[in-house]
Amino acid sequence: MASVAVFTFAAGAGHAQTIGFSQIGSESGWRAAETTVTMQEAENRGIDLRFSDAQQRQENQIAALRSFIAQGVDAILLAPVVATGWDSVLEEAAEAEIPVVLLDRMVDSDPDLYLTAVGSDLVHEGRVAGEWLVEAVDGADCRVVELQGTTGSSPAIDRKNGFEQGIAGADNIEIVRSQTGDFTRTRGKEVMESFLQAENGGADICALYAHNDDMAVGAIQAIKEAGLNPGQDILVVSIDAVPDIFQALAAGEANATVELTPNMAGPAFDALEAYFADGTMPEKFIQTESRLYTQADDPAGEYEARKDLGY
Ligand code: GYE
Numbered sequence: 001m002a003s004v005a006v007f008t009f010a011a012g013a014g015h016a017q018t019i020g021f022s023q024i025g026s027e028s029g030w031r032a033a034e035t036t037v038t039m040q041e042a043e044n045r046g047i048d049l050r051f052s053d054a055q056q057r058q059e060n061q062i063a064a065l066r067s068f069i070a071q072g073v074d075a076i077l078l079a080p081v082v083a084t085g086w087d088s089v090l091e092e093a094a095e096a097e098i099p100v101v102l103l104d105r106m107v108d109s110d111p112d113l114y115l116t117a118v119g120s121d122l123v124h125e126g127r128v129a130g131e132w133l134v135e136a137v138d139g140a141d142c143r144v145v146e147l148q149g150t151t152g153s154s155p156a157i158d159r160k161n162g163f164e165q166g167i168a169g170a171d172n173i174e175i176v177r178s179q180t181g182d183f184t185r186t187r188g189k190e191v192m193e194s195f196l197q198a199e200n201g202g203a204d205i206c207a208l209y210a211h212n213d214d215m216a217v218g219a220i221q222a223i224k225e226a227g228l229n230p231g232q233d234i235l236v237v238s239i240d241a242v243p244d245i246f247q248a249l250a251a252g253e254a255n256a257t258v259e260l261t262p263n264m265a266g267p268a269f270d271a272l273e274a275y276f277a278d279g280t281m282p283e284k285f286i287q288t289e290s291r292l293y294t295q296a297d298d299p300a301g302e303y304e305a306r307k308d309l310g311y
Pocket of ligand 1: 027029104183212213
């Protein structure tokens with residue numbers, strides 16, 4: 001008879017003291033804020049957080065997880081840069097009975113290999129952005145350029161699908177160019193420059209959809225340098241709600257953003273605490289809120305409220 005390995009995590013050991021955090025890098029303002037919030041949450045709870053910055057490379061994350069396992073940490077937080085390729089290392093963590101909690105991005109692996117995942121509904125975010133654009137153009141023809149996130153990452157896949165769902169009923173809206181800007185400001189600007197060149201200096205572009213605010217901020221700069229008015233000549237919709245996009249909204253240079261909370265660690269630590277206290281199994285997916293902000297939602301006030309939050 002074939003034997004099937006069943007992994008169970010050790011529970012009831014009391015409070016989790018040492019937690020490894022494999023962070024993707026610092027590609028965006030949102031990411032920097034998530035790192036800051038995670039460190040603050042750990043400190044507030046008396047957790048010894050071992051932090052590892054993967055500089056956007058999956059192999060660095062896999063090495064970090066193996067090192068955390070060797071150190072015998074109580075739990076691991078993983079923000080996975082891409083969705084595939086995690087099975088082996090997650091199996092190693094499960095064999096060592098170290099629970100793994102995913103933060104903000106998903107993996108394609110068997111859900112039994114992680115305790116829970118904390119994140120937003122990434123498809124919903126894209127759909128909200130698409131639906132906003134449908135309303136904003138109100139039936140007018142609109143050629144859209146899209147800046148995608150990191151290739152192979154769950155937010156890039158899901159935010160693309162969601163946006164396409166959001167505009168599905170609107171024959172007047174068409175995505176004419178779509179390329180990755182790797183979630184960074186620099187790449188967002190460079191790729192937008194190439195879009196502008198290819199689209200009649202930008203005259204043929206009606207709107208930009210960027211999978212995060214940082215790429216939108218870079219693209220806004222490119223649009224200005226091309227002699228056009230972002231927010232008017234080219235509508236700008238993106239995701240994250242970082243302070244810089246609120247400044248752009250306040251200046252009329254961006255039009256809408258969908259909020260993503262940087263506090264993924266709070267719910268993750270809550271779930272781990274309950275699990276270590278008495279073995280409580282969390283939901284497999286702990287969903288954070290997403291909401292739309294436009295120029296009408298007091299962007300100057302939102303900027304003030306967020307600017308010191310570690311972005
Ligand atoms: O939107 C982006 C970041 O994984 C959902 O990653 C997250 C995304 C976030 O770099 O700014």
